[in-house]
Amino acid sequence: MSKQNRKQGKQEEDLRSLIVKILSENELSISGLSKVLNKDGPRISRVMLGGFLKGLATTGILSVRSLPPCLVYSCRPIEAAPQDDQPGVEKP
Numbered sequence: 001m002s003k004q005n006r007k008q009g010k011q012e013e014d015l016r017s018l019i020v021k022i023l024s025e026n027e028l029s030i031s032g033l034s035k036v037l038n039k040d041g042p043r044i045s046r047v048m049l050g051g052f053l054k055g056l057a058t059t060g061i062l063s064v065r066s067l068p069p070c071l072v073y074s075c076r077p078i079e080a081a082p083q084d085d086q087p088g089v090e091k092p
Contacts, residue, residue: 015042016056020075023062027074 018041022033030050037044044052053073056062062073 011042015044015052016061018042019053019056020061023073024075027072029067029070029072031070033073 018037019033022028022036026032028036030046030053033053034044034046034049037049053062053064057064057073062075064071064073066072
């Protein structure tokens, strides 16, 4: 593994740990989490953050539920069955 790949992997792991820490305390939308991260952590665009959160939800690290017009992410498990079109997404 190259030095650059190790550095990128460490940055992703640090971001994942920070997101899990924040979302273990509060449920937040992409917009809300983006504001917290831009204030206290690394600057990351909402598009990239959305993709990262979707990946964490797909792997089961995060729970996500639909709260129109947005999705709300948390580390707490959601009781309802996931929707077929979006893994891990619960309708209200």
